[in-house]
Amino acid sequence: MNVLLKVEGLEKTFSTRNSVTEVFKNVSFEISPGEVVVIKGRSGEGKSTMLGILSGLDRQTAGSVVFAGERLESMTVSELAELRAQKIGMIFQSFNLIGSWTALENVEAVLMHRGISPVQRRQKAQAVLHELGLGERLDNYPTELSVGQQQRVAVARTLVNDPLLILADEPTGDVDAETAREVVELLLPRVRNGSAALLVATHGAFDLNYADRVLTLANRCLVAENGRSQDKGVPA
Amino acid sequence: MTSDILSCALRELRRKKLRSLAVAFSYLITVAVMLLTANLLLFSRYAENEVLAATGTHFVTYLPNCGDITTLSEQEVAELARGIIPAKCQELCKNCTGCNKKAIDILNEGFMINTNTTRLVTLELVDRIRRLATVADASGYLLFRFRDPQSGRLFAVGGFDPKSTAVATTCCSHSDLIAGAFLGSDSSGQVMLEQGYAANLGLKPGDQVVIASESFAVAGIINPGVRPGRADVYMLFADAERVMNRRIRNPLFQEANIILIEAASSKLHEQAMQDVKGLVQSDALVSYGCYVPASQALGLNEKTIWLFLALVGGAAALFAAKTQISSVIERRRQLAVLKAVGWKNSVVIAQVFAEALLLAVSGCIAGALFAWGALQVLPVTSLLGISADVPLILNWQLLLAIVVFAVSSGSFAGLLPALMVVRQNPAEVLRRIQ
Numbered sequence: 094m095n096v097l098l099k100v101e102g103l104e105k106t107f108s109t110r111n112s113v114t115e116v117f118k119n120v121s122f123e124i125s126p127g128e129v130v131v132i133k134g135r136s137g138e139g140k141s142t143m144l145g146i147l148s149g150l151d152r153q154t155a156g157s158v159v160f161a162g163e164r165l166e167s168m169t170v171s172e173l174a175e176l177r178a179q180k181i182g183m184i185f186q187s188f189n190l191i192g193s194w195t196a197l198e199n200v201e202a203v204l205m206h207r208g209i210s211p212v213q214r215r216q217k218a219q220a221v222l223h224e225l226g227l228g229e230r231l232d233n234y235p236t237e238l239s240v241g242q243q244q245r246v247a248v249a250r251t252l253v254n255d256p257l258l259i260l261a262d263e264p265t266g267d268v269d270a271e272t273a274r275e276v277v278e279l280l281l282p283r284v285r286n287g288s289a290a291l292l293v294a295t296h297g298a299f300d301l302n303y304a305d306r307v308l309t310l311a312n313r314c315l316v317a318e319n320g321r322s323q324d325k326g327v328p329a
Numbered sequence: 330m331t332s333d334i335l336s337c338a339l340r341e342l343r344r345k346k347l348r349s350l351a352v353a354f355s356y357l358i359t360v361a362v363m364l365l366t367a368n369l370l371l372f373s374r375y376a377e378n379e380v381l382a383a384t385g386t387h388f389v390t391y392l393p394n395c396g397d398i399t400t401l402s403e404q405e406v407a408e409l410a411r412g413i414i415p416a417k418c419q420e421l422c423k424n425c426t427g428c429n430k431k432a433i434d435i436l437n438e439g440f441m442i443n444t445n446t447t448r449l450v451t452l453e454l455v456d457r458i459r460r461l462a463t464v465a466d467a468s469g470y471l472l473f474r475f476r477d478p479q480s481g482r483l484f485a486v487g488g489f490d491p492k493s494t495a496v497a498t499t500c501c502s503h504s505d506l507i508a509g510a511f512l513g514s515d516s517s518g519q520v521m522l523e524q525g526y527a528a529n530l531g532l533k534p535g536d537q538v539v540i541a542s543e544s545f546a547v548a549g550i551i552n553p554g555v556r557p558g559r560a561d562v563y564m565l566f567a568d569a570e571r572v573m574n575r576r577i578r579n580p581l582f583q584e585a586n587i588i589l590i591e592a593a594s595s596k597l598h599e600q601a602m603q604d605v606k607g608l609v610q611s612d613a614l615v616s617y618g619c620y621v622p623a624s625q626a627l628g629l630n631e632k633t634i635w636l637f638l639a640l641v642g643g644a645a646a647l648f649a650a651k652t653q654i655s656s657v658i659e660r661r662r663q664l665a666v667l668k669a670v671g672w673k674n675s676v677v678i679a680q681v682f683a684e685a686l687l688l689a690v691s692g693c694i695a696g697a698l699f700a701w702g703a704l705q706v707l708p709v710t711s712l713l714g715i716s717a718d719v720p721l722i723l724n725w726q727l728l729l730a731i732v733v734f735a736v737s738s739g740s741f742a743g744l745l746p747a748l749m750v751v752r753q754n755p756a757e758v759l760r761r762i763q
Contacts, residue, residue: 151756171674178671192663193341202672203671205672206333206673
């Protein structure tokens with residue numbers, strides 16, 4: 094199986110005025126298309142920071158991230174934005190929908206500024222929202238939607254650009270078990286048909302039964318906890 | 330991409346109506362105030378000219394006598410009294426025509442201004458002065474000190490052209506009239522008396538006065554105030570010429586001893602004095618000094634207005650910048666999400682800029698329309714007490730200035746927020762701000 098994401102010796106430290114805080118170090122792992130990988134860890138262990146680095150929103154202190162054959166650390170901010178726009182989907186714990194934009198506009202945002210015509214953009218966003226059962230809610234603002242519906246809009250926004258990698262930061266953290274299951278069920282088909290991989294960061298709310306592998310981030314290092322394939326977690 | 334940015338910016342402004350209205354309104358007020366002030370400034374220029382006209386855009390010039398008669402020897406005075414001009418006086422003559430037209434009673438009478446005796450100049454010189462570009466009007470004036478043979482009283486007679494505007498500002502005008510009538514072109518044989526002189530002699534309109542054996546009817550009493558051409562008795566130039574001729578050795582011929590001058594404008598006053606000095610070749614220029622501080626004060630007002638306009642513009646730009654910054658801070662998470670879904674920094678910046686520019690341009694256009702409407706409705710001339718047909722300033726230069734102001738202040742307002750967007754780490758924002 095081809096490797097979609099390869100992380101090697103990843104390290105992140107934050108420098109403040111008087112001290113240097115090490116978030117994690119020497120983290121290495123790989124993800125292939127079709128896989129669901131969970132990174133588990135307590136709050137403050139650096140899970141969100143790691144997802145930020147893997148999405149190109151943040152930079153690591155050391156180590157390398159190779160995604161779809163491209164080394165992220167050698168890419169410019171603009172190239173990373175392009176990469177996110179075309180190949181990476183992100184889903185957040187609190188959905189992060191834009192409150193002043195409708196459901197359709199929130200989803201359409203991913204396709205904007207990419208040379209896609211407004212009509213095509215709209216059609217594609219509508220299609221994904223229809224697929225997720227929000228066909229009647231296109232023009233509703235997030236505050237007019239239930240929590241479950243908001244999460245589905247967030248999922249639609251993640252899937253609308255047909256990403257190769259879906260990064261989910263506590264995707265089920267703020268929802269009930271039924272909604273959480275629904276969210277995962279919506280994401281899984283894209284993964285299981287081999288067109289994408291799903292990397293979930295969770296402190297434990299995510300149902301690990303969906304995971305192909307579980308990596309635990311503890312004491313600033315990544316360790317394998319449970320896996321159906323070879324992990325490369327480095328013991329602390 | 331541009332249309333995407335514009336549509337997103339418009340959507341954002343539409344959805345945040347209150348904030349957008351507040352910023353646009355600040356631009357509206359700014360431009361309206363600027364335009365109204367610019368128009369008021371135009372009216373102020375009219376006011377400036379009015380004030381300066383009343384305080385001294387005019388002056389007089391004359392040639393002082395060749396020298397103090399007391400410096401002449403007794404023989405020279407005796408000869409001068411017989412019309413023989415001393416050699417040293419002839420050397421001093423330039424534009425003077427008067428050495429052979431000295432007063433018969435040379436020790437008491439003569440052409441004068443204030444307490445100084447003067448020479449004579451030709452009316453042709455007056456014409457040349459009148460033709461100067463810096464001069465609006467010039468008029469020859471005769472001012473002669475007489476001695477009343479009965480009482481021995483000394484008094485000054487001024488002969489003027491009542492049609493001249495220079496006379497009105499330097500000698501006497503209709504507004505000086507206290508009683509009776511002001512002399513007109515057809516008032517030959519009549520005189521006006523200075524208020525104090527008339528009071529001393531107990532004269533009033535309708536009375537008769539005798540000057541150089543000729544009787545004149547008192548037409549009016551005037552109080553000309555402190556003017557360089559002040560006299561005790563005022564009469565028409567031709568009448569004055571006639572009575573003065575009786576008291577000098579040779580008759581006047583197209584001559585005057587003082588030139589009354591009205592500058593073309595307050596701004597050209599200094600230049601006019603220089604030009605006249607060049608023609609007359611005399612340093613004896615008399616003017617009202619108060620025009621200088623008045624001009625400076627009014628110029629100061631103008632500068633203050635421009636400073637005020639700059640401050641208003643700056644304040645509006647700062648307010649807009651502050652609002653845009655608040656907007657960006659408020660939308661930090663939104664902008665971070667947009668970056669997370671693949672929007673480039675340049676696109677986010679362009680949107681922030683587009684919002685700032687749209688607000689600035691729409692606010693400025695609304696302000697221009699408001700000011701235009703206000704200028705149509707407001708009775709500006711009545712408010713300022715100036716009756717002048719002043720055109721509204723809403724020309725292409727001013728509109729261009731408004732566009733430049735809108736774009737520059739909008740850019741300024743968008744600059745800081747845009748920099749904030751660039752510096753913002755979206756991962757950090759998404760991690761910390763819920």
